[in-house]
Amino acid sequence: MRHLLSIADLNRADALSILDTAVELARISDAPVKKLPTLRGKTIVNLFFEDSTRTRISFEAAAKRLSADVINFSAKGSSVSKGESLKDTAQTLQAMGADAVIIRHSASGAAQWLADSHWIGGSVINAGDGTHEHPTQALLDAFTIRKHLGSTSGDLKGLHIAIVGDILHSRVARSNVLLLSLLGAEVTLVAPPTLLPMGVQTWPVKVSYDFDSVLPHVDAVMMLRVQQERMQDLFFPTAREYSHFFGLNRDRLSLMKKSSIIMHPGPMNRGLEITAECADSARSVIVEQVANGVSVRMAVLYLLLAGAQQEQGGLLA
Amino acid sequence: MTKYLLTGARLANNQQADVLISDGVIVGIGENISHPDATRASKIDVAGCKILPGLVDLHTHLREPGREDSETVHSASRAAAKGGFTAVSAMANTFPVADTAGVVEQVYRLGQSAGLVDVFPIGAVTQGIAGKALAELGAMAQSAARVRVFSDDGNCVFDPMVMRRALEYVKQFDGVIAQHAQEPTLTHGAQMNEGTISSILGLKGWPAVAEEAIIARDVLLVDHVKSRLHICHVTTAGGVEIIRWAKARGIEVTAEVTPHHLLLTDEMAKTYNPIFKVNPPLRTEADVMALREGLADGTIDIVATDHAPHPAEDKECEWQNAAFGMIGLETALSIVQKTMIDTALMTWETLAERMSTAPAKIGRYSAQGQGITLGSPAHVTVINPSQSWRVDRDLVSSRSRNTPFHGMELPGKIVATFFNGIPTVLDSRLVKAGNNG
Numbered sequence: 042m043r044h045l046l047s048i049a050d051l052n053r054a055d056a057l058s059i060l061d062t063a064v065e066l067a068r069i070s071d072a073p074v075k076k077l078p079t080l081r082g083k084t085i086v087n088l089f090f091e092d093s094t095r096t097r098i099s100f101e102a103a104a105k106r107l108s109a110d111v112i113n114f115s116a117k118g119s120s121v122s123k124g125e126s127l128k129d130t131a132q133t134l135q136a137m138g139a140d141a142v143i144i145r146h147s148a149s150g151a152a153q154w155l156a157d158s159h160w161i162g163g164s165v166i167n168a169g170d171g172t173h174e175h176p177t178q179a180l181l182d183a184f185t186i187r188k189h190l191g192s193t194s195g196d197l198k199g200l201h202i203a204i205v206g207d208i209l210h211s212r213v214a215r216s217n218v219l220l221l222s223l224l225g226a227e228v229t230l231v232a233p234p235t236l237l238p239m240g241v242q243t244w245p246v247k248v249s250y251d252f253d254s255v256l257p258h259v260d261a262v263m264m265l266r267v268q269q270e271r272m273q274d275l276f277f278p279t280a281r282e283y284s285h286f287f288g289l290n291r292d293r294l295s296l297m298k299k300s301s302i303i304m305h306p307g308p309m310n311r312g313l314e315i316t317a318e319c320a321d322s323a324r325s326v327i328v329e330q331v332a333n334g335v336s337v338r339m340a341v342l343y344l345l346l347a348g349a350q351q352e353q354g355g356l357l358a
Numbered sequence: 359m360t361k362y363l364l365t366g367a368r369l370a371n372n373q374q375a376d377v378l379i380s381d382g383v384i385v386g387i388g389e390n391i392s393h394p395d396a397t398r399a400s401k402i403d404v405a406g407c408k409i410l411p412g413l414v415d416l417h418t419h420l421r422e423p424g425r426e427d428s429e430t431v432h433s434a435s436r437a438a439a440k441g442g443f444t445a446v447s448a449m450a451n452t453f454p455v456a457d458t459a460g461v462v463e464q465v466y467r468l469g470q471s472a473g474l475v476d477v478f479p480i481g482a483v484t485q486g487i488a489g490k491a492l493a494e495l496g497a498m499a500q501s502a503a504r505v506r507v508f509s510d511d512g513n514c515v516f517d518p519m520v521m522r523r524a525l526e527y528v529k530q531f532d533g534v535i536a537q538h539a540q541e542p543t544l545t546h547g548a549q550m551n552e553g554t555i556s557s558i559l560g561l562k563g564w565p566a567v568a569e570e571a572i573i574a575r576d577v578l579l580v581d582h583v584k585s586r587l588h589i590c591h592v593t594t595a596g597g598v599e600i601i602r603w604a605k606a607r608g609i610e611v612t613a614e615v616t617p618h619h620l621l622l623t624d625e626m627a628k629t630y631n632p633i634f635k636v637n638p639p640l641r642t643e644a645d646v647m648a649l650r651e652g653l654a655d656g657t658i659d660i661v662a663t664d665h666a667p668h669p670a671e672d673k674e675c676e677w678q679n680a681a682f683g684m685i686g687l688e689t690a691l692s693i694v695q696k697t698m699i700d701t702a703l704m705t706w707e708t709l710a711e712r713m714s715t716a717p718a719k720i721g722r723y724s725a726q727g728q729g730i731t732l733g734s735p736a737h738v739t740v741i742n743p744s745q746s747w748r749v750d751r752d753l754v755s756s757r758s759r760n761t762p763f764h765g766m767e768l769p770g771k772i773v774a775t776f777f778n779g780i781p782t783v784l785d786s787r788l789v790k791a792g793n794n795g
Contacts, residue, residue, distance in 0.1 A: 128674055148676035149549075149560035150630030157629070171678065173560030215560060239563060240554030 366405030412444025412737025424453025
């Protein structure tokens with residue numbers, strides 16, 4: 042594996058290998074010295090054309106715990122905001138000797154386009170491209186689900202997960218649908234018809250417009266951020282009506298299984314898709330998702346950049 | 359030397375015949391031509407080839423004036439000649455827009471001075487192709503360019519009242535409105551065909567209904583006002599169905615399909631390579647098959663290239679930031695052979711109708727599209743259908759390289775093109791740089 046562009050590029054063994062590696066690397070985060078020398082001398086660029094502090098610092102923390110040098114390249118205030126093309130930016134990074142480029146971009150396909158362009162020689166990691174995919178988010182979600190509900194080493198067979206909200210515009214949903222079904226989970230998408238993509242019936246999921254009927258059967262419910270501006274494009278009439286039908290609130294919490302968990306990729310719109318009561322409940326694993334994000338991203342960086350030179354005696358030897 | 363005898367070839371109707379061209383006119387057709395010029399003419403052996411009437415493109419973006427970095431009238435004329443065309447129609451969305459007699463005359467004169475093909479300017483329907491106020495359609499019709507085709511292509515004439523008035527107004531000079539059928543409110547920010555692939559790729563969808571709704575509206579409008587409507591680049595099975603219905607009702611509507619929509623599908627977008635980004639977008643396999651069927655049965659009257667040159671920087675970027683469009687003059691005939699002739703959906707005779715006779719008739723280009731007939735202006739295209747060639751974007755005559763067919767092996771090599779009896783292409787090479795050098 043040279044790049045991580047889409048969950049569709051992974052097979053079951055690849056996905057499990059990332060999750061298993063993340064389990065091992067998670068131990069570093071609990072150690073007094075949170076650092077491994079594995080990627081010493083490697084240069085990793087955070088190339089963010091779109092603001093996303095949480096994803097950027099998660100990748101930055103992951104890279105630093107593996108001793109890589111990290112360069113943050115944010116489009117704002119850089120030559121990109123003066124109209125520099127992706128090509129010129131990429132060639133600049135190549136000239137500086139980037140071993141990996143972590144790209145976040147508002148255009149779907151930007152990561153794949155960069156990887157296929159031959160403008161850069163290193164690995165490309167998709168940190169979210171438009172409304173296409175966000176593979177490391179799906180991996181950290183699967184990691185979190187597995188930790189709470191599955192076995193530590195197996196897949197997600199037998200688990201039922203609902204993804205709720207703006208599926209149409211969600212790269213998190215696209216990556217999760219692919220990964221969760223790859224790992225054997227049953228996925229139900231819950232959304233108003235306006236926020237479901239065309240052809241969703243060809244996806245490996247069930248679809249429901251009725252949140253309440255789905256909730257009693259799920260092991261995890263993943264709430265997606267709903268942007269207020271969707272209202273202007275008439276995807277739903279009002280924020281109140283959206284919350285009423287598709288928001289997670291106290292009443293719906295009571296419909297859920299005792300063992301089930303509540304997830305959200307963040308940032309949350311408290312009061313719109315999720316009430317504070319649910320976000321902060323004992324079943325919420327939202328804060329833990331953030332911590333797991335670092336471990337999963339460490340695993341991805343490790344496998345892409347150090348996988349080939351893995352020492353005898355295992356990962357942490 | 360202005361006398362040529364083409365020998366050993368077959369005509370579109372498969373008749374074995376030599377063709378004698380003398381001083382710009384076809385003066386002999388058949389075996390053993392007895393015309394006195396036959397012995398004085400230079401003989402060109404084109405055994406195994408097809409002799410077709412010069413191709414006529416009703417939809418070409420020449421980019422001049424305004425975007426000479428991507429194409430000029432002269433460079434497009436060269437590309438057209440190389441592709442077997444003897445006439446092109448210059449779309450109005452230039453800078454400035456071709457919405458006045460002055461601009462259309464300028465483009466017309468640039469075409470004449472290039473001298474490789476007839477360049478017929480298309481006039482804008484509305485001022486600045488903004489869809490609000492009618493451009494001076496009469497002045498453009500009356501100008502030296504004698505404009506008969508009007509189009510806001512690139513934009514849809516979306517206001518039904520404006521469309522109605524335009525259709526009515528052009529009746530006084532036998533004009534036709536060529537509509538870019540795209541309901542703008544259904545395609546805001548759209549990137550590719552809306553369907554299962556756009557959903558997976560996360561690219562904003564461009565629904566078929568945005569095209570079909572306008573086609574349906576406009577065939578009803580043109581029926582009401584009894585004028586002439588032409589639908590540019592039909593791409594959907596539903597669009598073909600509506601036009602078939604309209605023609606069955608006797609409604610005066612004609613339609614075109616592009617070569618790329620006859621071959622490529624939205625599957626190509628999976629590469630995120632913007633070379634496949636085009637307006638209207640590439641559709642599904644089912645749509646492609648319906649377009650081929652429509653072209654074969656005459657529901658779709660013509661093939662038009664929608665040749666749309668763009669500089670490299672506008673295609674070397676993220677899909678959503680890239681320009682819409684692809685070049686097509688030099689590959690059009692090969693693509694039509696591949697999709698329609700080699701699949702046995704259509705004969706060469708029908709191809710000649712769809713790519714020469716019918717487009718000339720729609721545009722009222724009286725000196726074009728007269729077929730290989732005695733006394734006709736010698737606009738002649740010679741193709742070797744059994745010779746294939748590999749498309750190389752670095753070898754195109756267009757000033758831009760945005761062909762989606764780069765690297766593809768295509769059937770049918772254009773051997774020669776004659777424009778008014780003068781060869782513009784011989785031995786598959788441009789022989790005349792044109793009057794501008």
